[in-house]
Amino acid sequence: MSYVEELESQLDQNFIAIRYNVEMEGPAIKPESDPDVQNILPKEEPYKSIATGVLYGDMEATLNGVKEGLEEDLSPIDIINNGLMKGMDAVSALYTKGFYFLPDLMLSGDSMMEGVKECEKVLGHKSETKATTVSFVAEGDPHDIGKNLVVMFLRANGYDAIDLGRDVPTEEVINAVEEYKPIFVTGTALMTTTMTVFPKVVEELEKKGLKVPALGCGGGSVRKDFVESFPMSVYGVEAYHTPKLADSILKDKKTWKELRKEYSEIVGEFVPEYA
Numbered sequence: 001m002s003y004v005e006e007l008e009s010q011l012d013q014n015f016i017a018i019r020y021n022v023e024m025e026g027p028a029i030k031p032e033s034d035p036d037v038q039n040i041l042p043k044e045e046p047y048k049s050i051a052t053g054v055l056y057g058d059m060e061a062t063l064n065g066v067k068e069g070l071e072e073d074l075s076p077i078d079i080i081n082n083g084l085m086k087g088m089d090a091v092s093a094l095y096t097k098g099f100y101f102l103p104d105l106m107l108s109g110d111s112m113m114e115g116v117k118e119c120e121k122v123l124g125h126k127s128e129t130k131a132t133t134v135s136f137v138a139e140g141d142p143h144d145i146g147k148n149l150v151v152m153f154l155r156a157n158g159y160d161a162i163d164l165g166r167d168v169p170t171e172e173v174i175n176a177v178e179e180y181k182p183i184f185v186t187g188t189a190l191m192t193t194t195m196t197v198f199p200k201v202v203e204e205l206e207k208k209g210l211k212v213p214a215l216g217c218g219g220g221s222v223r224k225d226f227v228e229s230f231p232m233s234v235y236g237v238e239a240y241h242t243p244k245l246a247d248s249i250l251k252d253k254k255t256w257k258e259l260r261k262e263y264s265e266i267v268g269e270f271v272p273e274y275a
């Protein structure tokens with residue numbers, strides 16, 4: 001028996017609880033037993049194991065589930081949307097309720113990204129390059145999971161996607177537009193305090209006389225009406241929509257105004273936000 005184990009065996013848990021006036025409320029409730037989490041978690045396998053892996057921040061379980069799904073020939077996009085993202089939605093629900101804390105979010109975020117990397121191996125990079133795009137997370141914002149998905153989908157669809165990373169100063173975005181002349185710029189913001197960067201990017205681009213066909217703005221806290229309150233922009237709903245938006249700019253010369261009007265047709269599905 002180790003020193004720590006020996007000490008633990010001598011501890012009287014009841015005494016500790018009384019000593020610190022802790023009321024014992026019975027056994028801890030498992031995250032997957034929470035009613036909101038139960039509504040979010042998928043019922044069928046391997047999506048259920050993948051989502052539960054993310055929920056527990058268990059990288060190994062998440063990866064095993066993803067590999068199993070890929071071996072069963074499930075599409076990597078389905079694995080991301082029906083497994084990994086559901087796990088993250090459940091994590092968000094528990095964080096909002098105050099049951100999860102920042103370290104939980106970090107473990108879950110890392111597990112999700114490992115799963116995404118595994119899917120990326122299958123999606124791969126197309127060898128021919130259609131055009132260049134630029135992606136960034138707004139200045140002051142550390143949330144980069146959505147942006148990483150956007151970049152992955154663009155690369156898998158043949159775009160040379162320049163990834164500027166997270167917490168990117170507006171000036172760096174403008175410099176990248178000047179240097180790479182992208183056909184599409186994507187911005188992601190998850191906080192109400194950082195989404196205000198988008199109109200600033202547009203303002204700076206206009207000041208410098210730089211034209212981009214469109215700036216796709218997405219992220220958890222961003223809303224369509226906010227994005228449509230400034231020019232050059234289009235509200236992006238799902239990361240996998242990005243290559244379809246880019247294709248319509250490249251092939252059909254769609255403008256940002258047309259992207260707003262024809263979003264659902266362009267991405268090829270009913271999008272409630274655009275109904």
Ligand code: B12
Nearest residue numbers: 092109143144145146188191192216218219220236238239
């Ligand atoms: C994971 C997480 C973290 C992780 C991030 C890890 C990482 N590497 O990204 C960590 C632990 C770092 C973190 C930190 C913080 N977080 Co946090 N975090 C979250 C959480 C739970 C999930 C976010 C996420 O990754 N979602 C999944 C991804 C895939 O979603 P997404 O990025 O939105 O992308 C989707 C779409 O938006 C779309 N999309 C995105 N961009 C684009 C672009 C285009 C063109 C298109 C088409 C689509 C598209 O594609 C994706 C879907 O397919 C959210 C909760 C929530 N409800 O969102 C809180 C949340 C975003 N965090 C929040 C906060 C407050 C913080 C902290 C400030 C907390 C603190 N007290 O310190 C810190 C940040 C500190 C700092 N400034 O450095 C708040 C923001 C509140 C607000 N309204 O401003 C939230 C909403 C939680 C809450 N309910 O309070 N967080």
